[in-house]
């Protein structure tokens with residue numbers, strides 16, 4: 001489903017004549033099958049977010065390709081990638097990125113407004129999704145009136161309404177306590193099994209890596225370990 005071939009990423013730092021080259025990803029190749037939960041681990045600065053940013057189209061690699069299905073997404077312009085992302089890739093962030101002035105319902109509904117669905121369709125999908133993440137009773141709450149775990153559920157619901165086949169998650173449980181983390185991991189596993197969503201999760205955390213069907217370990221911009229879990 002996702003084929004990453006020989007990705008190199010080099011950042012040029014400093015002024016001309018005096019520049020240094022920072023090689024952040026070195027020849028990274030990786031194959032992700034539909035329905036996998038892939039955990040990418042590695043210490044701070046090892047290149048995990050850079051890899052996720054390349055797959056999500058927020059950054060162009062210095063060289064190498066990313067194919068999603070049969071599409072070579074590395075050839076996309078920024079605008080083409082934005083359209084492609086909307087239809088194909090969901091995102092979950094460590095800090096939830098909910099809009100504070102909107103209720104849980106309105107946050108989840110927002111992508112459907114942008115998609116142009118009418119009010120009745122939006123209400124139906126939003127309430128169904130609130131139900132799926134177990135928060136229908138909290139639909140009128142603002143993010144500040146929700147716990148961290150509840151906010152992460154709302155942010156997952158906001159992604160789910162677009163029915164993405166792939167979700168990229170950057171430390172999705174990084175700001176949660178261990179009990180709430182376990183709940184969110186259970187939800188991720190459920191969505192993976194029930195809806196077949198492929199997850200790519202960056203994490204520092206061994207617990208997160210435990211729900212994965214594949215673990216990738218990056219060290220200094222190289223994949224040093226790849227393990228498929230049965």
Ligand SMILES: Nc1ncnc2c1ncn2[C@@H]1O[C@H](COP(=O)(O)OP(=O)(O)OP(=O)(O)O)[C@@H](O)[C@H]1O
Pocket residue numbers: 011012022024042043044045046047048049050051
């Ligand atoms: N746009 C950029 N310009 C220059 N250097 C960058 C840029 N983005 C990232 N880097 C550098 O690339 C290296 C890898 O960063 P990256 O964010 O991918 O690491 P990470 O493994 O995700 O770390 P963390 O776990 O702390 O988030 C770091 O040394 C970082 O400073």
